Amino acid sequence: NAGVTQTPKFQVLKTGQSMTLQCAQDMNHNSMYWYRQDPGMGLRLIYYSASEGTTDKGEVPNGYNVSRLNKREFSLRLESAAPSQTSVYFCASSLTSGYTDTQYFGPGTRLTVL
Amino acid sequence: LAKTTQPISMDSYEGQEVNITCSHNNIATNDYITWYQQFPSQGPRFIIQGYKTKVTNEVASLFIPADRKSSTLSLPRVSLSDTAVYYCLALQASSGSARQLTFGSGTQLTVLP
Numbered sequence: 001n002a003g004v005t006q007t008p009k010f011q012v013l014k015t016g017q018s019m020t021l022q023c024a025q026d027m028n029h030n031s032m033y034w035y036r037q038d039p040g041m042g043l044r045l046i047y048y049s050a051s052e053g054t055t056d057k058g059e060v061p062n063g064y065n066v067s068r069l070n071k072r073e074f075s076l077r078l079e080s081a082a083p084s085q086t087s088v089y090f091c092a093s094s095l096t097s098g099y100t101d102t103q104y105f106g107p108g109t110r111l112t113v114l
Numbered sequence: 115l116a117k118t119t120q121p122i123s124m125d126s127y128e129g130q131e132v133n134i135t136c137s138h139n140n141i142a143t144n145d146y147i148t149w150y151q152q153f154p155s156q157g158p159r160f161i162i163q164g165y166k167t168k169v170t171n172e173v174a175s176l177f178i179p180a181d182r183k184s185s186t187l188s189l190p191r192v193s194l195s196d197t198a199v200y201y202c203l204a205l206q207a208s209s210g211s212a213r214q215l216t217f218g219s220g221t222q223l224t225v226l227p
Binding site: 035092108 | 150155156157158159160163201205217218219220
């Protein structure tokens with residue numbers, strides 16, 4: 001049981017390049033999340049998926065798109081990377097979207113945009 | 115949107131009990147208080163959750179008074195490995211399937227030998 005996995009672990013992009021961050025979970029969870037964490041800051045929600053086939057914007061969705069490919073996988077795409085998107089990106093999942101969710105986090109992807 | 119406020123940092127010594135207080139003056143009726151722990155270069159990890167009064171598990175205790183405007187995470191007999199950032203969240207759901215999850219800046223706990 002690997003939990004939540006993310007690829008890649010590290011990535012360096014040039015301004016304007018695009019890339020997709022991959023996330024997968026093997027816990028049969030319904031809900032999945034993408035966060036970003038800037039140095040010395042807390043996590044901010046980018047996008048959220050309550051269940052397969054649904055996605056919703058979080059606090060900071062601009063510049064990102066997501067795809068809930070199936071129940072296991074939730075990808076985050078940067079269409080035209082900007083230096084302001086340099087951050088650590090965490091994917092998480094939870095069994096349901098109820099109030100008492102426990103979120104399980106992946107190890108993160110460290111992205112640098114030059 | 116229930117905002118939480120925590121101290122930026124705290125220091126403690128090994129073997130001491132540590133109490134981290136979180137303020138959440140605008141907490142909604144159905145919000146639960148949840149604490150996460152984050153080590154450097156790792157994603158956050160769930161510690162404990164509660165609605166009112168006291169909750170205890172093998173890792174920590176959570177005290178929430180009747181007015182629910184604050185909560186206290188208590189870590190008994192901390193060790194060096196408890197050095198981490200601790201986040202207090204007020205879980206909230208908006209209408210439909212959207213949800214605003216707010217991790218503040220957290221409290222950096224440093225345990226000294």
